[in-house]
Amino acid sequence: MSLTPATDIVGTKKSGRPIGLLLVAAPVLLVAWMIIWPIISAIGRTIWLPDEGGTESFSLETYRFFFTDQYSLNNLSVTLWTTGVCALLLVLICLPIALYLRFAKGRLAAYVQGLAIFPMFVPSIILSYAVIRVLGPNGTVDLLLNSVGLPHIRSPYLTPWGPVIGLVWDNIPLTVLILLSGLGNVSNQSIEAARDVGAGRLALLWHIILPRISNSILVAVSFTVLGIFSAFTLPYVLGPAAPEMMGPFMQRTFRDLNDPTSAITQAVITFCFCIVFGLFYVRSVAKNRTT
Amino acid sequence: MSVLDIKNVTKSFSTTKAVDDFTLSVGDGELVCLLGPSGSGKSTLLRMIGGFETPTSGHVAIDGEDVTRVPPEKRPTGMVFQSHALWTHMNVFKNLAFGLKLRRLPEAEIKRKVEAVLELVGLGGFGHRATNQLSGGQQQRVALARSLVLEPKILLLDEPFASLDQHLRERLREEVRDIQQRLKITTLFVTHGQDEALALADRIVVMRDGRTEQADRPDVVYREPATPFVAGFIGTMNLVDGTVANGTFTHSGFAVPLPAGDGAATLAVRPEALEIVSATGAGMAKIHRVTDYGTHAIVDIELPDGTRLKSMTSEARDWSHGQPIDLRPKAFAAYRDNAAIHRSN
Numbered sequence: 144m145s146l147t148p149a150t151d152i153v154g155t156k157k158s159g160r161p162i163g164l165l166l167v168a169a170p171v172l173l174v175a176w177m178i179i180w181p182i183i184s185a186i187g188r189t190i191w192l193p194d195e196g197g198t199e200s201f202s203l204e205t206y207r208f209f210f211t212d213q214y215s216l217n218n219l220s221v222t223l224w225t226t227g228v229c230a231l232l233l234v235l236i237c238l239p240i241a242l243y244l245r246f247a248k249g250r251l252a253a254y255v256q257g258l259a260i261f262p263m264f265v266p267s268i269i270l271s272y273a274v275i276r277v278l279g280p281n282g283t284v285d286l287l288l289n290s291v292g293l294p295h296i297r298s299p300y301l302t303p304w305g306p307v308i309g310l311v312w313d314n315i316p317l318t319v320l321i322l323l324s325g326l327g328n329v330s331n332q333s334i335e336a337a338r339d340v341g342a343g344r345l346a347l348l349w350h351i352i353l354p355r356i357s358n359s360i361l362v363a364v365s366f367t368v369l370g371i372f373s374a375f376t377l378p379y380v381l382g383p384a385a386p387e388m389m390g391p392f393m394q395r396t397f398r399d400l401n402d403p404t405s406a407i408t409q410a411v412i413t414f415c416f417c418i419v420f421g422l423f424y425v426r427s428v429a430k431n432r433t434t
Numbered sequence: 435m436s437v438l439d440i441k442n443v444t445k446s447f448s449t450t451k452a453v454d455d456f457t458l459s460v461g462d463g464e465l466v467c468l469l470g471p472s473g474s475g476k477s478t479l480l481r482m483i484g485g486f487e488t489p490t491s492g493h494v495a496i497d498g499e500d501v502t503r504v505p506p507e508k509r510p511t512g513m514v515f516q517s518h519a520l521w522t523h524m525n526v527f528k529n530l531a532f533g534l535k536l537r538r539l540p541e542a543e544i545k546r547k548v549e550a551v552l553e554l555v556g557l558g559g560f561g562h563r564a565t566n567q568l569s570g571g572q573q574q575r576v577a578l579a580r581s582l583v584l585e586p587k588i589l590l591l592d593e594p595f596a597s598l599d600q601h602l603r604e605r606l607r608e609e610v611r612d613i614q615q616r617l618k619i620t621t622l623f624v625t626h627g628q629d630e631a632l633a634l635a636d637r638i639v640v641m642r643d644g645r646t647e648q649a650d651r652p653d654v655v656y657r658e659p660a661t662p663f664v665a666g667f668i669g670t671m672n673l674v675d676g677t678v679a680n681g682t683f684t685h686s687g688f689a690v691p692l693p694a695g696d697g698a699a700t701l702a703v704r705p706e707a708l709e710i711v712s713a714t715g716a717g718m719a720k721i722h723r724v725t726d727y728g729t730h731a732i733v734d735i736e737l738p739d740g741t742r743l744k745s746m747t748s749e750a751r752d753w754s755h756g757q758p759i760d761l762r763p764k765a766f767a768a769y770r771d772n773a774a775i776h777r778s779n
Contacts, residue, residue, distance in 0.1 A: 330517070330519065332515045332516075332517050332519035333519045333520075333521055335486055335506070335513070335515070335519065336513070336515060336519035336520075336521075336577075336580070337521070337532070338485075338486075338505070338506045338507045339484065339506050339507070339511070339512065339513045339581070340507075340512075340532055340533030340536065340580065340581075340584060341507045341508075341533050341536045341537060341584075342507060342532075342533075342536060343507055346536060350532065351521060354523040355521075355522075355523055
């Protein structure tokens with residue numbers, strides 16, 4: 144009986160290389176075609192503008208307009224505010240949930256996990272209408288307060304807090320899952336070792352758990368920021384008419400004002416902000432790989 | 435005077451009793467090994483002493499003070515875990531200094547204490563190193579130093595060398611013993627390695643199903659095992675089930691004079707105490723295999739019913755496969771109903 148050499152099974156380095164490159168080529172080409180090219184094209188269309196004679200020349204006019212137009216700046220600023228507040232609230236809400244799920248045992252923890260993941264299965268449009276029905280004028284909360292003789296609430300619906308409530312609810316599952324996966328890397332024995340040397344709950348959280356999951360927090364924040372910055376449905380349905388977040392702003396500029404160049408400019412600016420957080424994420428992944 | 439008193443401690447996990455009505459006192463500066471197979475409850479017991487598990491019933495007292503429900507952070511114990519459990523985001527110095535900082539000691543004192551304990555475990559000058567730059571043995575030394583730097587009243591070691599290779603394990607075992615004797619620190623050491631327990635302990639507690647089978651000096655546990663389980667667990671032992679009738683134990687042609695009442699019994703003979711001699715006739719047994727280890731040889735013996743026994747001899751060349759032999763136990767013990775009924779030394 145003869146044994147097949149291992150090199151014949153896995154392929155030699157030389158013969159394996161073209162197959163490996165071929166396997167990678169398809170997604171790389173797809174990314175280049177569907178993502179990289181549209182980015183380059185979009186940037187090109189905003190800096191090569193036709194003049195009155197129809198001749199295209201380099202111009203930063205659309206950007207100059209965006210950064211001098213108060214309405215555009217207000218929209219950018221409300222988008223930044225909403226994203227920042229949502230990211231902060233998500234960390235504050237999801238970290239205790241993830242800590243509970245990581246360290247609690249029993250059936251209740253399983254129910255809490257199910258509840259925390261549930262928003263992932265609810266489409267944004269349904270969530271928007273649910274928020275309106277609960278928190279909107281004459282919504283459930285209003286009716287309940289009214290029935291016991293209390294005054295109407297000042298509904299957050301159609302204020303900047305409307306999208307914040309919806310976006311936070313919508314992003315809880317992803318944030319919890321990312322934090323939970325980070326907490327999975329904190330071993331029980333390292334927690335016990337800290338307790339053994341005298342660490343109470345706060346010291347444990349501050350000195351042992353948070354430093355170990357800082358990467359996961361960064362990834363969670365990057366993901367939520369990327370999603371929220373360019374969110375459309377929730378800010379469109381729940382947010383105020385003005386100022387509006389970049390998502391609805393782009394759509395309205397493109398469709399209602401019939402100004403694709405300005406809409407693309409807004410998209411490029413949104414992309415530039417997002418890419419900063421994207422780089423945070425890439426850096427975090429690279430750091431993890433190195434470790 | 436005892437530093438640790440465990441009284442009638444039981445720990446149940448749903449329907450299973452991990453530790454069952456366990457009682458033990460440990461004296462000042464004593465090194466006690468909790469020895470037993472997996473699932474015997476030794477780690478659970480250690481975790482109850484450390485405060486990581488709360489007993490279902492019973493009491494744990496340290497220096498006379500009841501600590502049964504005191505959390506680990508408030509107990510005067512230091513635990514070394516099997517997996518080292520070092521904090522990888524801190525360097526060696528910070529790992530050791532963490533507990534001292536929580537106690538709000540001045541920086542200069544922290545530095546002095548950490549450096550002193552690093553010297554003690556042979557890691558002087560390693561303070562700035564990242565924990566993942568250390569070998570397995572060095573990591574375990576850091577874990578030991580992290581516990582020692584807080585000067586605990588009781589040091590708890592939960593199979594600390596299980597993940598290390600044999601050579602390193604033996605070296606660290608000696609170092610731990612040296613440090614323990616130098617500091618005179620009361621120590622409980624959990625292991626399922628009998629050689630580790632025999633080499634380290636002042637006293638061995640053999641556990642089975644959450645209970646004590648025997649608690650005694652290592653030489654006593656080895657030479658006078660209280661039960662057949664201890665006899666079989668510590669070292670290599672030939673255990674033969676047979677019958678005693680008219681002062682003789684018999685099993686398939688193997689007969690030994692045994693001054694005990696008639697009935698079933700288990701005979702326990704160490705290989706080094708089982709002498710083999712060439713049979714004059716058919717013999718009690720036959721040689722099955724001879725394994726030469728250079729310094730000694732192990733002879734596998736087969737009784738007529740197929741039961742295998744082991745004998746240790748100094749000369750392998752005297753014996754060969756199939757040779758008929760007679761057996762002469764020089765020292766043995768006999769057990770009935772899980773208790774010794776006779777010892778011959």
